[in-house]
Amino acid sequence: MADSSQSGSSIHDPLERSPTEISLEVTLSILICLTSILGNLLVVYVVNKDSRLKGVTNIFIHNLALTDISMASLHMPFWVTSLYTGTWIFSEKLCEFQAAIQFTLGIASILNMGLISFNRYFRVVKPALYSKIFASKRMARVYCALVWVASLLFATPPLYGWGKMAYHPYFGVCTFTWEIRYISYAILVVGGVVNGTTLAIFYSYYKIYKTLKESTRNLNAHGMEDGAVSAGRHRTDIRLLKTSFTVVCVFVMTWGPVSVIVIVESVGCFIPRGIFSAVIFLMFTSSLANPIVYGIMNPQFQAAFKRALSLGRSGNDQISQSHTRHETNVSIS
Numbered sequence: 001m002a003d004s005s006q007s008g009s010s011i012h013d014p015l016e017r018s019p020t021e022i023s024l025e026v027t028l029s030i031l032i033c034l035t036s037i038l039g040n041l042l043v044v045y046v047v048n049k050d051s052r053l054k055g056v057t058n059i060f061i062h063n064l065a066l067t068d069i070s071m072a073s074l075h076m077p078f079w080v081t082s083l084y085t086g087t088w089i090f091s092e093k094l095c096e097f098q099a100a101i102q103f104t105l106g107i108a109s110i111l112n113m114g115l116i117s118f119n120r121y122f123r124v125v126k127p128a129l130y131s132k133i134f135a136s137k138r139m140a141r142v143y144c145a146l147v148w149v150a151s152l153l154f155a156t157p158p159l160y161g162w163g164k165m166a167y168h169p170y171f172g173v174c175t176f177t178w179e180i181r182y183i184s185y186a187i188l189v190v191g192g193v194v195n196g197t198t199l200a201i202f203y204s205y206y207k208i209y210k211t212l213k214e215s216t217r218n219l220n221a222h223g224m225e226d227g228a229v230s231a232g233r234h235r236t237d238i239r240l241l242k243t244s245f246t247v248v249c250v251f252v253m254t255w256g257p258v259s260v261i262v263i264v265e266s267v268g269c270f271i272p273r274g275i276f277s278a279v280i281f282l283m284f285t286s287s288l289a290n291p292i293v294y295g296i297m298n299p300q301f302q303a304a305f306k307r308a309l310s311l312g313r314s315g316n317d318q319i320s321q322s323h324t325r326h327e328t329n330v331s332i333s
Contacts, residue, residue: 014086015169015273022084025277029080032284036072039291040065046295046304053304057119059140061294063147064112068287071105076284079173088167088174095174099165102175103155107193109286111147113251114197116294121204125211154193157185170276178265186266194259201251205244243297250293254286 013022043065047053078098082088088095122130134140158165163185164177178186257279265271295301 025083029083033072033076036068036287039288040068043291043295046308050304056134056140060116063144064290067105067108068290071287075102082172095167096165099174100156104151107154108147108151110197114200117201117204124208170273171280178262183266190259190263209244247293250289254282258283
């Protein structure tokens with residue numbers, strides 16, 4: 001009887017998955033969804049609660065966290081449902097709306113990451129311009145608003161006839177129809193937004209590291225630092241390299257595969273369903289990775305998390321504040 005039930009479940013699944021595959025996919029997707037919400041809520045909470053995190057850069061990190069919360073709460077539940085049923089069980093209009101939400105939030109997330117990298121670039125590499133381009137918190141909020149406007153402009157053309165939104169059974173989500181007849185829009189989104197932002201992030205973090213490395217080398221060459229300070233700067237350089245490397249790697253690993261796959265599909269190449277499933281999981285994993293990369297790895301946020309969660313002794317609070325102020329000057333994480 002158990003074998004018959006299991007066989008029937010496999011036959012009736014539109015994607016011909018076994019019950020074990022369905023359970024694994026659904027469980028993993030639920031974990032990604034819940035972890036994304038909790039991790040980003042923690043970032044939003046500490047930014048709103050801790051006055052030491054009210055700087056311009058953290059406004060952008062706050063905006064990125066809100067984007068990821070929206071993705072996890074407004075779009076991922078429909079993805080989880082579709083993985084369970086193997087098909088889209090809602091209306092066609094809702095499918096188009098969900099596709100537009102996914103594209104808007106996905107593009108907003110990418111543009112936010114690019115905005116953070118530019119902010120850090122100007123702060124470290126072009127400090128004279130930084131005070132002009134990022135003059136105030138109000139200006140930072142204007143940039144955040146522009147990110148949302150640009151995301152809507154890039155994401156919604158298929159609703160007006162430039163392309164088509166529909167359910168993609170292998171991705172398990174409603175998204176743009178990746179066909180050769182719509183290749184121009186695919187090139188705009190993937191080639192312009194995703195690849196353009198990727199290059200900007202690579203360039204920004206590379207120049208940041210080179211600038212700080214050169215600054216340390218010059219100070220050492222002129223004997224302007226004692227041993228302790230020099231060792232401290234060396235540790236900062238190592239941490240900076242690790243942080244920059246992590247930011248770039250996470251971005252490429254989560255957004256790179258899906259960008260390649262949709263272009264390959266657009267030109268008519270066959271791709272197994274397992275690859276589609278893997279890359280969409282990676283893409284959504286970006287929403288849970290962002291609070292780790294931009295928040296938890298950030299010394300400012302580490303101290304704020306400890307204060308907010310009461311993990312540190314109250315006597316250490318003053319030390320944490322001093323450490324935070326020091327890290328603000330030397331760290332981009």
